[in-house]
Amino acid sequence: MRSYSFCMLTAAAALLVPCHALSCPGLPELSNIPGLGGLLRLLSKNSDCLPISPDTEFSDVLENFRQRLSRLEGALTLKGKIAKAGEKIIASNGKKADFSSALESCEKTGGTLATPMNKEENRAILGIVEQYNSYAYLGIKENETSGQFEYMNGTPLNYTNWYQYEPNGKGTEKCVEMYTNGNWNDRKCNLYRLTICEF
């Protein structure tokens, strides 16, 4: 599985590479972003656009970028805005929404609903739930045909943390919420629950 850092670097590369061939209409705006402006100036040097740097130099720049992202993650984690679990970043916009609206707002920002696939991820999501003291929908749904709970892509669950006697709403409670103790409950999908996404 590709790492978060790798994905961020790929995104950065995708942002930069098209400028080799094209004019850079977005460059002035990007240059205004604190930190990124310096990176772009470093990359752009004497050219009117971004040059193809020697591999070693480009690696240095990417490494520098990776370190800055890592520090930013650290700062956000400290402020309780995000939680890290392995390669996953868990974050909330603090808003309550029904299941489909919550999922949509996560997908709009390039993520999906937080989906705990092991104890560590469950704990990270719980940290956000505790911070807002609010139940949250998870990225898990009941299969219409089999009645089994599964991930959003249809694969079976490989980790569960059901509350005692749950799931108990077969056919009527098709979504899953996390309680403020980290346990899960199957629940109707049209309630207002904290939106927590993973990236």
Ligand SMILES: [Ca+2]
């Ligand atoms: Ca239930």
